[in-house]
Amino acid sequence: MTPDAPIRTESLTKRYGDDAAVRDLTFSVERGEVFGFLGPNGAGKTTTMQMLTTLTRPTSGEAWVAGESVRDRDAVVGHLGYLPEEPPIHDELTGREQLEYVAGLRDLPETEASERIRELLARFDLAGDADDRISTYSKGMKQKTALIQALVHDPDVLFLDEPTSGLDPRAARTVRNLVSEVRAEGMTVFLSTHILPVVEELADRVGVLHEGRLVAEGSPESLTHRAESGEESTLEEVFLEVTSERPEDAASSEDEPSEFAR
Numbered sequence: 001m002t003p004d005a006p007i008r009t010e011s012l013t014k015r016y017g018d019d020a021a022v023r024d025l026t027f028s029v030e031r032g033e034v035f036g037f038l039g040p041n042g043a044g045k046t047t048t049m050q051m052l053t054t055l056t057r058p059t060s061g062e063a064w065v066a067g068e069s070v071r072d073r074d075a076v077v078g079h080l081g082y083l084p085e086e087p088p089i090h091d092e093l094t095g096r097e098q099l100e101y102v103a104g105l106r107d108l109p110e111t112e113a114s115e116r117i118r119e120l121l122a123r124f125d126l127a128g129d130a131d132d133r134i135s136t137y138s139k140g141m142k143q144k145t146a147l148i149q150a151l152v153h154d155p156d157v158l159f160l161d162e163p164t165s166g167l168d169p170r171a172a173r174t175v176r177n178l179v180s181e182v183r184a185e186g187m188t189v190f191l192s193t194h195i196l197p198v199v200e201e202l203a204d205r206v207g208v209l210h211e212g213r214l215v216a217e218g219s220p221e222s223l224t225h226r227a228e229s230g231e232e233s234t235l236e237e238v239f240l241e242v243t244s245e246r247p248e249d250a251a252s253s254e255d256e257p258s259e260f261a262r
């Protein structure tokens with residue numbers, strides 16, 4: 001683990017009452033990496049992402065984004081972009097107004113903001129629609145607008161929650177291409193999704209969360225390659241195995257099963 005990794009957690013834990021949504025999570029993501037964050041429903045993915053984006057405070061443990069503690073919202077927030085599953089965009093605004101509004105919240109100087117917005121609209125092929133109301137946009141156009149607003153201040157780390165869900169194949173492809181492009185420019189991407197082919201295509205490294213714990217971590221190749229037999233399995237098979245509810249697996253999930261870990 002590099003000390004200056006753009007995302008780093010140390011025994012990160014979030015409790016709600018007696019229940020731990022995220023337990024003792026320790027991992028890091030290196031600069032320019034796409035980290036695919038997987039886990040069944042209720043595993044703690046959103047809670048982890050909310051802690052990393054300063055929307056909820058850890059109960060214990062620590063996390064750093066771009067070297068700043070997530071407990072210090074003001075220090076962290078300028079370094080990160082966040083595309084939540086249900087992005088906050090206002091239907092009554094035009095795309096450009098929405099982006100100018102977000103750039104204002106980010107305190108970007110006006111001329112710099114307009115230039116950056118113009119550049120991103122062109123790149124996302126939305127320039128011709130920028131002055132139409134968002135209420136007239138397709139789901140794919142809304143998602144592209146939401147992605148631009150996460151990128152408008154040129155963050156170091158981009159957090160994406162189910163970025164392609166509900167999109168038609170063409171719009172989903174556009175979003176995947178954009179993730180590849182920002183990674184190529186050195187941005188670090190934390191990608192939470194249920195869609196395994198998206199992870200297989202994009203992720204340099206994968207972490208699988210189950211019941212709040214990291215139960216597997218590694219490159220997609222290292223997770224799917226069975227060292228002992230030389231056989232290959234699919235990421236789906238690995239996912240199902242490490243997140244199995246079978247009682248005989250419960251004990252092994254306590255002590256980080258090394259078969260797939262790291």
Ligand SMILES: Nc1ncnc2c1ncn2[C@@H]1O[C@H](COP(=O)(O)OP(=O)(O)OP(=O)(O)O)[C@@H](O)[C@H]1O
Pocket residue numbers: 016020021039040041042043044045046047048
């Ligand atoms: N505000 C909250 N209060 C109480 N419990 C919560 C709260 N937020 C999340 N939880 C619980 O924490 C656990 C993890 O939830 P979380 O939403 O982080 O999972 P997830 O992996 O994102 O699931 P999904 O894939 O279904 O979105 C769940 O048991 C959930 O009920």
